[in-house]
Amino acid sequence: MTGQQDMNDRNLLDFPGARRLKAAGKVAPPSADAVAAALAAVRSAAGAAEGNGPAVEYELEREPVAAVVPLRSWRRRLPVLASAAAVVAVVAGVAFGPWSDSGEARGSSPAAQGSAAQERTGTAPYWKVQTRQWSRTSESRQKDESYETVWRSRSDTRGQSGDGPVQYYTQDVAGVPYTICNNRIYWDQLDKLPTDPAELRARLVGKETGEEADEGLFLGIEELLAGSPAEPRLRAALFEVLTRIPGARVTEHVKDSTGRAGTAVDLDAGTWRERLIIDTGTFHALELVNTARNDGLKWGKQELRAGDLLMRTTYLSVGPAWEAPRP
Amino acid sequence: MATDEELLARSGTDASAFEPLVERHSRALHGYFARRAPGAADDLLAEAWLRAYAGRGTYDAARGPVRAWLFGVARNVLAAHWRGQERPAAAVLAGEASSDPWHAVDRRLDAAAVAPLMRRTLAELPSVERELLLLIAWEQLSPTEAAAVVGVPAGTARSRLHRARTRLRAALGPSAPLSLTGDLV
Numbered sequence: 001m002t003g004q005q006d007m008n009d010r011n012l013l014d015f016p017g018a019r020r021l022k023a024a025g026k027v028a029p030p031s032a033d034a035v036a037a038a039l040a041a042v043r044s045a046a047g048a049a050e051g052n053g054p055a056v057e058y059e060l061e062r063e064p065v066a067a068v069v070p071l072r073s074w075r076r077r078l079p080v081l082a083s084a085a086a087v088v089a090v091v092a093g094v095a096f097g098p099w100s101d102s103g104e105a106r107g108s109s110p111a112a113q114g115s116a117a118q119e120r121t122g123t124a125p126y127w128k129v130q131t132r133q134w135s136r137t138s139e140s141r142q143k144d145e146s147y148e149t150v151w152r153s154r155s156d157t158r159g160q161s162g163d164g165p166v167q168y169y170t171q172d173v174a175g176v177p178y179t180i181c182n183n184r185i186y187w188d189q190l191d192k193l194p195t196d197p198a199e200l201r202a203r204l205v206g207k208e209t210g211e212e213a214d215e216g217l218f219l220g221i222e223e224l225l226a227g228s229p230a231e232p233r234l235r236a237a238l239f240e241v242l243t244r245i246p247g248a249r250v251t252e253h254v255k256d257s258t259g260r261a262g263t264a265v266d267l268d269a270g271t272w273r274e275r276l277i278i279d280t281g282t283f284h285a286l287e288l289v290n291t292a293r294n295d296g297l298k299w300g301k302q303e304l305r306a307g308d309l310l311m312r313t314t315y316l317s318v319g320p321a322w323e324a325p326r327p
Numbered sequence: 328m329a330t331d332e333e334l335l336a337r338s339g340t341d342a343s344a345f346e347p348l349v350e351r352h353s354r355a356l357h358g359y360f361a362r363r364a365p366g367a368a369d370d371l372l373a374e375a376w377l378r379a380y381a382g383r384g385t386y387d388a389a390r391g392p393v394r395a396w397l398f399g400v401a402r403n404v405l406a407a408h409w410r411g412q413e414r415p416a417a418a419v420l421a422g423e424a425s426s427d428p429w430h431a432v433d434r435r436l437d438a439a440a441v442a443p444l445m446r447r448t449l450a451e452l453p454s455v456e457r458e459l460l461l462l463i464a465w466e467q468l469s470p471t472e473a474a475a476v477v478g479v480p481a482g483t484a485r486s487r488l489h490r491a492r493t494r495l496r497a498a499l500g501p502s503a504p505l506s507l508t509g510d511l512v
Binding site for chain 1: 343345346349350354376439442451463465470477481482483488490492494
């Protein structure tokens with residue numbers, strides 16, 4: 001991270017009303033009972049794992065938890081007490097994520113399926129993305145340009161900013177989702193997505209509606225086209241969905257900042273204009289550009305004019321990788 | 328005093344080493360739940376700690392601080408909670424995604440007299456941007472930590488946070504009514 005980025009990060013809450021927004025987040029600390037209950041639950045889980053006696057007996061309104069069982073189905077099945085077996089399952093459970101399931105489904109998590117799918121299809125375990133990012137600084141007209149390389153796998157995302165150290169970016173050991181609108185899609189679900197544009201849109205958008213859905217869809221598709229190992233048919237369908245977003249405008253024969261030719265899809269989002277340039281031969285993302293939509297947009301001390309550049313992410317290279325550096 | 332990372336590593340063979348983590352981080356995690364699911368914060372806190380305990384062997388210190396990892400666990404627990412909830416009629420009518428805690432967050436903002444204009448602007452942000460912003464404003468995570476919690480690359484998170492801030496500035500800028508303290512009324 002550059003010094004300029006550090007400064008920008010510190011200023012992320014620099015907008016009118018931020019203090020009141022922060023104040024609205026004030027909450028009372030947990031009661032001693034609540035912390036004690038959490039501690040007791042952990043102790044019981046630890047004790048059960050070591051075979052040291054009975055499992056937790058929860059009060060009727062305090063439902064038990066088993067990490068190897070999805071909370072919803074588990075709640076239906078075990079409404080009152082956590083059995084010793086259930087708590088042992090928590091401790092011994094290998095799965096740890098929203099798709100975790102009971103015994104018969106063990107090993108069928110997206111991450112677990114990943115290794116089998118990888119052997120079956122021979123796909124590379126990583127998706128490597130190299131970007132150049134440019135953002136207008138808020139305090140001056142100085143440009144802020146940075147380079148980043150990201151390696152994404154089924155279970156983690158790691159990255160390197162400039163020449164800095166490689167770091168893990170994500171923590172979800174059971175799988176790193178792509179977020180489209182408010183839906184999560186995992187690496188191993190990509191080949192199950194429909195390639196009919198109408199069905200695909202419905203799957204991606206879910207229940208979200210309005211402008212938020214349109215912009216969420218736009219950004220989510222950008223994430224999938226740039227950061228996922230989606231197959232060509234799915235990429236083509238994603239492009240089709242992108243161009244059908246209400247208000248989206250398509251311009252052929254444009255060039256990105258490196259001179260590569262592609263097709264641009266523009267969408268107005270609030271005071272911004274989003275432009276995604278795509279190589280329609282491979283349906284890979286080339287560049288995402290944000291500009292001011294109208295004259296008068298405030299940017300720190302500056303007042304921008306329509307079309308002024310705000311941010312730009314250029315995908316210098318994207319593709320499968322068989323190896324990724326360890327942080 | 329042992330660091331979080333040392334305690335978590337030690338808890339693989341000594342379960343009691345996990346307990347100080349519960350004592351250190353329960354307040355922050357409970358706050359996270361209380362802001363997004365106020366009626367269920369106590370239960371969700373216990374659920375989150377059980378999940379964290381069950382998954383402690385999979386934590387890798389190179390992936391980032393324990394604190395951010397715990398919020399990632401909490402986020403999963405919260406999403407499962409909201410998916411399993413009967414949602415308020417207004418949320419259903421508005422077509423809100425079932426795992427999105429925005430409706431509860433908005434009620435909190437309303438109760439705290441946050442300006443309707445800000446609430447509307449936040450509501451119009453893509454959910455990922457809104458979530459990143461609130462993780463920074465309320466949970467005091469760094470952009471990199473918030474990115475890890477939400478599961479997006481740090482560069483993407485920074486870009487989206489800048490975008491969210493610009494939206495808020497544009498909507499709530501100098502022409503918006505301010506109180507004597509300079510805060511939005």
